[in-house]
Amino acid sequence: MSVVEKFAKLGTDNAPGQEGRQEVSSLQARLVGDRLEGRLVDFSHGDVDAHEPTPGSFQTFAEGVARGGAQAYTEYRGDLEIREGVAQRLAAFTGAPVDARDGLIVTPGTQGALFLAVAATVTRGDKIAIVQPDYFANRKLAEFFEAEILPVQMAYVEAKAGQAGLDLGQLEQAFRDGARVFLFSNPNNPSGVVYSAEEIARIAELAQGYGATVIVDQLYSRLRYEGVSYTHLRAADIDAENVVTIMGPSKTESLSGYRLGVAFGSRAIIARMEKLQAIVSLRAAGYSQAVLRTWFNEPEGWMNDRIAAHQAIRDDLLTVIRGTEGCFARTPQAGSYLFPKLPALTISPGDFVKALRLQAGVVVTPGTEFSPHTGDSVRLNFSQDHRAAVAAVRRMCELVERYRA
Amino acid sequence: MSVVEKFAKLGTDNAPGQEGRQEVSSLQARLVGDRLEGRLVDFSHGDVDAHEPTPGSFQTFAEGVARGGAQAYTEYRGDLEIREGVAQRLAAFTGAPVDARDGLIVTPGTQGALFLAVAATVTRGDKIAIVQPDYFANRKLAEFFEAEILPVQMAYVEAKAGQAGLDLGQLEQAFRDGARVFLFSNPNNPSGVVYSAEEIARIAELAQGYGATVIVDQLYSRLRYEGVSYTHLRAADIDAENVVTIMGPSKTESLSGYRLGVAFGSRAIIARMEKLQAIVSLRAAGYSQAVLRTWFNEPEGWMNDRIAAHQAIRDDLLTVIRGTEGCFARTPQAGSYLFPKLPALTISPGDFVKALRLQAGVVVTPGTEFSPHTGDSVRLNFSQDHRAAVAAVRRMCELVERYRA
Structure with missing residues (x-):
């Protein structure tokens, strides 16, 4: 091609x-x-x-600029002290530990994290299971890396209340057919449905059984409406090295203008993502990284x-x-x-x-x-x-x- | 692989x-x-x-934040009005027209521009000519896209004063052997040498003759010492659609913390670069883009x-x-x-x-x-x-x- x-x-x-x-x-x-x-x-x-945007976010950015070179030039995966704060708060939010040193990377937006995560897990000819419907870039990323997409339908229209409606049989078939990566967003983009505890448990069980990696885009997982319960895949019964979770202080917090995202979980995959980030964009804008101090740290x-x-x-x-x-x-x-x-x-x-x-x-x-x-x-x-x-x-x-x- | x-x-x-x-x-x-x-x-x-950093850069950023959503969400290739200003000033600097609408993209840093430019011009098995020594990411990018590197030596130690010392015979051989992309930095990173007018003219002539695309990283082309004359490849006798020039308000202006770069020239390549940027990082941080207003616009x-x-x-x-x-x-x-x-x-x-x-x-x-x-x-x-x-x-x-x- x-x-x-x-x-x-x-x-x-x-x-x-x-x-x-x-x-x-x-x-x-x-x-x-x-x-x-x-x-x-x-x-x-x-x-x-x-x-x-989150109150205080611009002030925190300004303090980052005032810090000068130390904030402008960070490790490619982001400033360590900022990663430490974010890791602690993400661990509390998701209910499973986050390794600040080796298990978390700061990226230019959640899109940046998604790009690196897909690049670090599939290459030409590999099979990747992708939900339909789901965030449009998922398909484009798989196509760009010449991976083969095995679609998994989500019947969100017909699903029972409280279920996203993922076709778990089709997901298992995708793993059986050789997919070693499953990529999905929770809540689902575009439909806004949240996967049930049972669906997440079964995804974890299947991935564990087939030794597959799961990339879960949880960008909107903070903005949950009344009466909705949410299950974090990374806290489920699954090898932590096989899960990468993606979030970012963007949509919910209206901080998109700073272009910040994070991926956390598997140390091996995060290490590959950083190697790639070094030639894709070096790092998330250094000054912007400072804004992460406000994340999960908003006023009462x-x-x-x-x-x-x-x-x-x-x-x-x-x-x-x-x-x-x-x-x-x-x-x-x-x-x-x-x-x-x-x-x-x-x-x-x-x-x-x-x-x-x-x-x-x-x-x-x-x-x-x-x-x-x-x-x-x-x-x-x-x-x-x-x-x-x-x-x-x-x-x-x-x-x-x-x-x- | x-x-x-x-x-x-x-x-x-x-x-x-x-x-x-x-x-x-x-x-x-x-x-x-x-x-x-x-x-x-x-x-x-x-x-x-x-x-x-450039005087006024932080103030300009702050004004960008105050502009709100219009500055946070721009076209993937960057805000049109900002591109218009930058295009005009880059045309004056480089001595050849820049099409603000279709011939320029704003990227997360110069690294972002380089990644997109290489991705948009070579794929697996393609041949790319790369200078030795040159910026280390050039080689890594070519390897990541599984392109074949045809090295071209630059004898900067032995070269006559005023010459970079590029082995133009080897460059021609690379084109003869099938390279359709030539990537180099001018001034050269790491040696700081500037290509002579004759070297640039010959590069243009060879690329033109073989229908090759040239990606020239001019990141440091503003910081020129006493008595040095500089020749912009894009103003040479070469099809403008076959040249992509990369610069950024980073090193010289100490604006690295905002992560800004630009690529300009070939409309077809810029269009591909934008398509890819849409899945790599969406855009350069919206608020950061505002800082480009200060670029080539510094105090007397x-x-x-x-x-x-x-x-x-x-x-x-x-x-x-x-x-x-x-x-x-x-x-x-x-x-x-x-x-x-x-x-x-x-x-x-x-x-x-x-x-x-x-x-x-x-x-x-x-x-x-x-x-x-x-x-x-x-x-x-x-x-x-x-x-x-x-x-x-x-x-x-x-x-x-x-x-x-």
Whole structure:
């Protein structure tokens, strides 16, 4: 495969934040009706102006700059003292020990951690089990490293309450067929479902039985709604060297502008990730690393308020969506993604997503990014201004009516 | 090749900044004499406390944070308005147009740009011409992507004044043998030599003739000493689509803590680089991008003062090194690297580098990182406190005497 062919598979045209680069002139002629007025809402990512960064985060950054060279140039895996603080707090959060020296790496964003973790566990021809639907970069990463993807379906629409609906039989078959890495997000991106304790226990049991490595992206695992219980895979009955957990002070804390992530767990895999980071980006921005001091260290009550604000938005959006015939949305249990399934339309799902932007000032991510089977869904990051988000989803539902088949 | 084998080749034990992770107990017993007292100088990278970041850079960052979401979430290739400003200033600096929309990408550090540029131009089995000696990551990147390296020697020791000493015949042979990418740094890292106008013209001519892409790392091209003339490859007689230039406001400007780099030139390659950045790290930290507003936009006279300060350090270090029998150092024409060749010693070069750290409080990068033929040299980044650097190089020369064969 030539380098040009390799990159041809790596599309970003529909990726969140890239919409402005799309070619839309051929669609314009087929649009029906007038533009719906209202404030633009970009549901492709959270609005850090509506939900501000952790209090004190900028001050902590400024102190990092004041520290000078010691903060600018850290080990590739991040400043040791910062890693020590973070490791202790992550151990308390996840219920299993974290080795600050050898079992944790700071990366440029959670995306950075995911890239390194996949690169450090699969290479050309290796088999990797990936959930459908799941975060779109998972598939792209596997493709970039020329690994073979064994998809595992998650029937989140049909699943019983409290279950994510992962097809555990299919996961076992993937391991039996030779997959030695399983990559999934919990809560699931895009659907917002959380895996049950039983599902996590069975994933651990299967991985343990087949000697497989599990990479679990827990980016949103702090933002959990009322009544939701969460099970950390790394605290389950599984060899700790076979688990890498990925998190970051980004979405929930609105700290995305600093580009910080962490991966922790398996020492052998973290060591490989650091070797690669040395040639990919050297390290997470040194000054930004200082902001990790605020992580899991927020003012009393701050996280509860943040969760309550998001739960209120979630509930209002669900009411609007469920009031539209043929729309289905499972209630997100954690995180800030909503993944409604839309009824049949007269235009293709891809064109509907573009029409939403052009005619309603609503930016969403098409469902095809997450699974070949979810083309009839769109993803919304509802970490937005509350009123603006409700108004935008109303406009979306109005366009559903306009283009209903 | 398994993923474990692939990473076994990717060593970072001798990489700058990683020295603290080295195992040294077996060496301790073989060390001769007492520890030389003096302030620790880490020549593996510049001292941003001795040479402070660009005036106003932190203020500009703070304004970026205040801009909020618009600055936190940019296109993957970076904020368009910032790219427009940078493109204009880079065009003026390099003497050839820069397309802000399609021909420039902002990356997490220059390392990020280099990683993406190599990934976007070579894949398994492709041939890439790489200079020896040159920046150590060049070789590692080619190895990571399983490309075949065709080395091209640079005889910087023997070269005539004003010439880098690149073996242009060997470069042509590499192209003749199928290399379609040539990667080099100018000024050369580690030797500090600048390619002559004739060398650059010939590189352009050869690349043009063979339809090869040239990636030129010009990270240090602003920090040029008295009397040095510099030729930008991208302004030479060569198809602009076949050149990618890499720079960054890092070393010279002491802005490394923000992790910023740029690649500019070929639209097709930049497009591929952005696709990959989307799964590697998404984007350079949004808030950090704001700091690019200060780049090539420094207060009047500031860059001249910075250059003068470095030239004075360079000259004093050269005097100390040249006063030690059997040491050779070519005068760096640009950048802040010195690459002295040491005389024969009773301990291996690798052990001497460790001894320097343990017995003299002097951290340098071993010559083996840059070429298999430069094991008898060490690299020093002399962007340090002037007096401390001179004292440290004196201690280094004292240890050369102690271990002289």
